[in-house]
Amino acid sequence: MRSVWRTVGREIGADAALVAAAVGVVGLAFGAIAVGSGQPLWLPIALSVLVFAGASQFVFIGILAAGGGPLGALVAALAVNSRHLPFGFAVSDALGSGWRRYVGAHLMIDETVAFTIAQQDPGRRRAVYWTLGVGLFVTWNIGVLAGSLAGTAAGDTAALGLDAAFPAMLLALVRPSLRERRMAIAAALGACVAVASTPVLPSGMPVLAALLVLLAVPAGTPRAAVPGVAGESR
Amino acid sequence: MMPAGSMAAAVVALAAGTYAxxxxxxxxxxxxxxxxxxxxxxxxxxxxxxxxxxxxxALVDGEGFAGWARPAGVLAGGVLAWLKAPFLVVVLAGAAVAAALRMVGVP
Incomplete structure (x- = not known):
C-alpha cells in the first residue's frame, strides 16, 4: 500500500481526495432524494453498493419516482451504463490481471476512467485507478447511507455548486487529450450532438449518440503506443 | 407503491448488466x-x-435547461483548465462561480 501511495504521488493524491469528498456529498444527496421521493431505505443503498454508477442510479430512481416502473427504470439505467463497454477497453491495462480484473471492473466509473486516461505510465495508471476507485466506492457508499438515513434533511448540492464541479472536473481531466487536434474536433462535435439530441432522445441516449461522430472523424496516426491517451501526463 | 420483489429484481438485473x-x-x-x-x-x-x-x-437537468449558473461555473472551470490551472483550482472555481451566481439570484 505504501508503494502505491508513492506511485500515485502527493499531487494526484490531493486531487483524488477532493473528488472522493465531492462524490461523498453527491452520494448524500442521492440517498436523501431517493428516500425523499418515497423509495424504501434499502433501494438507494443496494443500488450504490451493487451498481455503483451515480448517473444511472439517479435515472433509475427518477423513473421510478415518475411512475415508470422497474422495467423502464432498468432499461434506461442500462443504456446510461453502456458507456462502460468502451471504457473497459480504454482502462483494461490499469486493472491488473487474474482476480484483480474482476474486482477492479466494479470500480470503473466516469471519474476513475478520466483520471486513468490522463496518465501515461503503466504503474501510475494502475495506482491511480485503484486508489481512486476504492476511495470513491467508500465515500459514495458512506454518503448514500448517511443521506438515506437523514432523508430530506440532507444536502442541497446546488447551493454548493457541486453540479458545476463535476463537469468542470471531467473537463480538466480530458484537457490533455484535447491537445491533439483530431481528438479536440471529435470531442467538440460529440458534445454538440449530445446536447442537440437531448430534447428528442430518452435519458442516457444523448451521450451515446455522441459516438456517431466517430463515423465522421478519422482516427489518424497514433502518437503513443500506450493504450491510453496521446499527450502529456498530468 | 410497487411490489418490492420486482424492484429488487430490477436492481439485481441492473447490477449484473452493468458489471458485464x-x-x-x-x-x-x-x-x-x-x-x-x-x-x-x-x-x-x-x-x-x-x-x-x-x-x-453542464447544460441539462432532467429534461430541461439547467439554468445559467451551472454552465457559467463549468465555463469558468474550463477556462482555468485551458490555462493549465491546477485541478483543485479548476474544480473549486467551477463550484464557487455556480454557487456565487445562485446566491445573487441567477437560476
Missing part, C-alpha cells in the same frame, strides 16, 4: 490482440463520451 458491460473490455483484452487503429478508436470514443458527459451535465 464493465468486464467485457478487460476480459476480451487478453484474448484478442486489438489492432492499433481500433485502440485509437476506443481512446477517441472514451474522450468523446467524456466530452458529451461534460456538455450534457
Amino acid at each position: 458491460l464493465r468486464c467485457a473490455g478487460p476480459a476480451l483484452r487478453d484474448r484478442v490482440e486489438l489492432p492499433h487503429w481500433l485502440t485509437r478508436r476506443i481512446t477517441m470514443a472514451t474522450v468523446v463520451l467524456l466530452a458529451a458527459l461534460v456538455a450534457t451535465q
Whole structure:
C-alpha cells in the first residue's frame, strides 16, 4: 500500500481526495432524494453498493419516482451504463490481471476512467485507478447511507455548486487529450450532438449518440503506443 | 407503491448488466490482440463520451435547461483548465462561480 501511495504521488493524491469528498456529498444527496421521493431505505443503498454508477442510479430512481416502473427504470439505467463497454477497453491495462480484473471492473466509473486516461505510465495508471476507485466506492457508499438515513434533511448540492464541479472536473481531466487536434474536433462535435439530441432522445441516449461522430472523424496516426491517451501526463 | 420483489429484481438485473458491460473490455483484452487503429478508436470514443458527459451535465437537468449558473461555473472551470490551472483550482472555481451566481439570484 505504501508503494502505491508513492506511485500515485502527493499531487494526484490531493486531487483524488477532493473528488472522493465531492462524490461523498453527491452520494448524500442521492440517498436523501431517493428516500425523499418515497423509495424504501434499502433501494438507494443496494443500488450504490451493487451498481455503483451515480448517473444511472439517479435515472433509475427518477423513473421510478415518475411512475415508470422497474422495467423502464432498468432499461434506461442500462443504456446510461453502456458507456462502460468502451471504457473497459480504454482502462483494461490499469486493472491488473487474474482476480484483480474482476474486482477492479466494479470500480470503473466516469471519474476513475478520466483520471486513468490522463496518465501515461503503466504503474501510475494502475495506482491511480485503484486508489481512486476504492476511495470513491467508500465515500459514495458512506454518503448514500448517511443521506438515506437523514432523508430530506440532507444536502442541497446546488447551493454548493457541486453540479458545476463535476463537469468542470471531467473537463480538466480530458484537457490533455484535447491537445491533439483530431481528438479536440471529435470531442467538440460529440458534445454538440449530445446536447442537440437531448430534447428528442430518452435519458442516457444523448451521450451515446455522441459516438456517431466517430463515423465522421478519422482516427489518424497514433502518437503513443500506450493504450491510453496521446499527450502529456498530468 | 410497487411490489418490492420486482424492484429488487430490477436492481439485481441492473447490477449484473452493468458489471458485464464493465468486464467485457478487460476480459476480451487478453484474448484478442486489438489492432492499433481500433485502440485509437476506443481512446477517441472514451474522450468523446467524456466530452458529451461534460456538455450534457453542464447544460441539462432532467429534461430541461439547467439554468445559467451551472454552465457559467463549468465555463469558468474550463477556462482555468485551458490555462493549465491546477485541478483543485479548476474544480473549486467551477463550484464557487455556480454557487456565487445562485446566491445573487441567477437560476
